[in-house]
Amino acid sequence: MNTAVNLPPRSTSADGQSHLPVSVIGRSASGVEPAPPCTLVIFGAGGDLTKRLLMPALYNLAGSHLLSENLRVLGIDHSDNTDEGWRSALSETMQSFTRDESAEFHAKQIDAAAWGWVRQRLSYLQGDFEQAPLYGDLTHRLQGNVVFYLAVPARFFGPIIDHLGAAGLLKESGNDAFRRVVIEKPFGADLSSAKNLNARILKSAAESQFYRIDHFLGKETVQSILAVRFANAMYEPVWCRDFIDHVQITAAETIGVEQRGSFYEATGALRDMVPNHLFQLLCMTAIEPPSSLDADAIRTAKAKLVECVKPIQPEHAVRGQYTAGKIAEEAVAGYLQEPHVSPDSATETYVALKLAIENERWSGVPFYLRTGKRLIGRRTEIAVRFKKARAPLFADAPGMDEQSDLLRIQIDPTHGIETILNVKVPGPKMQLAPVATSFRYDDYFQQKPNVGYETLLYDCMIGDATLFQRADNIETSWAAIDPLLHGWGKGTPELYAAGSEGPAGADALLAREGRQWLKLDPK
Numbered sequence: 001m002n003t004a005v006n007l008p009p010r011s012t013s014a015d016g017q018s019h020l021p022v023s024v025i026g027r028s029a030s031g032v033e034p035a036p037p038c039t040l041v042i043f044g045a046g047g048d049l050t051k052r053l054l055m056p057a058l059y060n061l062a063g064s065h066l067l068s069e070n071l072r073v074l075g076i077d078h079s080d081n082t083d084e085g086w087r088s089a090l091s092e093t094m095q096s097f098t099r100d101e102s103a104e105f106h107a108k109q110i111d112a113a114a115w116g117w118v119r120q121r122l123s124y125l126q127g128d129f130e131q132a133p134l135y136g137d138l139t140h141r142l143q144g145n146v147v148f149y150l151a152v153p154a155r156f157f158g159p160i161i162d163h164l165g166a167a168g169l170l171k172e173s174g175n176d177a178f179r180r181v182v183i184e185k186p187f188g189a190d191l192s193s194a195k196n197l198n199a200r201i202l203k204s205a206a207e208s209q210f211y212r213i214d215h216f217l218g219k220e221t222v223q224s225i226l227a228v229r230f231a232n233a234m235y236e237p238v239w240c241r242d243f244i245d246h247v248q249i250t251a252a253e254t255i256g257v258e259q260r261g262s263f264y265e266a267t268g269a270l271r272d273m274v275p276n277h278l279f280q281l282l283c284m285t286a287i288e289p290p291s292s293l294d295a296d297a298i299r300t301a302k303a304k305l306v307e308c309v310k311p312i313q314p315e316h317a318v319r320g321q322y323t324a325g326k327i328a329e330e331a332v333a334g335y336l337q338e339p340h341v342s343p344d345s346a347t348e349t350y351v352a353l354k355l356a357i358e359n360e361r362w363s364g365v366p367f368y369l370r371t372g373k374r375l376i377g378r379r380t381e382i383a384v385r386f387k388k389a390r391a392p393l394f395a396d397a398p399g400m401d402e403q404s405d406l407l408r409i410q411i412d413p414t415h416g417i418e419t420i421l422n423v424k425v426p427g428p429k430m431q432l433a434p435v436a437t438s439f440r441y442d443d444y445f446q447q448k449p450n451v452g453y454e455t456l457l458y459d460c461m462i463g464d465a466t467l468f469q470r471a472d473n474i475e476t477s478w479a480a481i482d483p484l485l486h487g488w489g490k491g492t493p494e495l496y497a498a499g500s501e502g503p504a505g506a507d508a509l510l511a512r513e514g515r516q517w518l519k520l521d522p523k
């Protein structure tokens, strides 16, 4: 469909610079206070998440002067290491990012002052997450505000929090000191395990002390969805079943499972992406206006929305698994040939589904969600297809495009918004053509280096839980997909070639309702 759309040239001045609207020129992030002093305790100091995302995020925050002079970072892991050993290993990894353009964090050079600031605050503690002595050690080392960050496999969440609780490390002393715990995904593997984990951790601390992370909420473009919806009178009134035909939410990746075969085997695309990332996009798209921008108001609006999602039945979903193929002309292996994957695995690497939201705003509007690995294009976006114009004036006009009346909120890799409209082709006859009007964040705003974890870390330090998932939100999301998890049983996924648009069954899911997916192939 893209090919039919004539993109207008970007507006530029005589010196070739993009025009910026006056209201944006000169705006800066100044005025944002640094976070209060605290110790950030990272369980999983030697892990990938710490190296690839947490350290770059701390470095970026340090560069923006958003951390307290009194920040300390204590890394904990099973293996033997020293403060200096950990610091040097991380310094090397930071340097390696300057040579790796495909890393989440890539910079031409590492700013010595900003990294030095972080580096000197790092110390290391060797310990067994599952044994009491580590926590005895911690009680001596920690005072005041502490954020415990669980950058560890999910099996450690329960035991670590039990130990922190038993050692009294989660006790907050009035307003003087906070004790917070950041928990990575996956939070549970289905409804009952998520409920059990919530019940277990809530024995050790209050709900308000837990920050369940979903890194999609750290993406600026995702945070902007509420602004687009509720700060623009031209969208707000039409954002409902009277005007919207359907919504497509896509998170398509070109990468495969890489070195994460053993994690992925037990997880699959549904658990990995749907009840968390895609549901967060769904929430931002479909929630009722919250009573304020307060964390609890937004989280309550989300919980109410997900409660209205009808549990998804297997006949409304399709799962797929990639076979060998080509991505950008390069031959790539099939899922079954990936390291640490069983040769007869039935794990899905793709899922597409239709869901219904039973409330006044959305009743009758299908939401189609899809996500998969090794697809032809990388694209995370929300596409809102409006209903046909009510006046029949142009119903039969030549050039009237079925694919227009579309709003695309582009999250990755493009950050922007595009609308596809019907306009008249210049000339004597009334002939229509679809055109795109598009906005790119980087045409208007100076892009700050960002791996998505900066906001999340900063928010946790200042105690703003807006972007974190509350227990009820997690549980209702699992409840919505539970029939799939249990109903799919031992069946096998449909195969699709790496580098394709996904399994044919996904097209059929929409085709039987007279609709089609937007193409992933950018050509």
Ligand code: BG6
Residues within 6 Å of the ligand: 253, 272, 380, 412
């Ligand atoms: C992670 C999943 O949570 O999100 C990965 O475990 C997936 O499988 C990733 O690749 C996608 O995130 P992003 O930010 O790269 O779109």
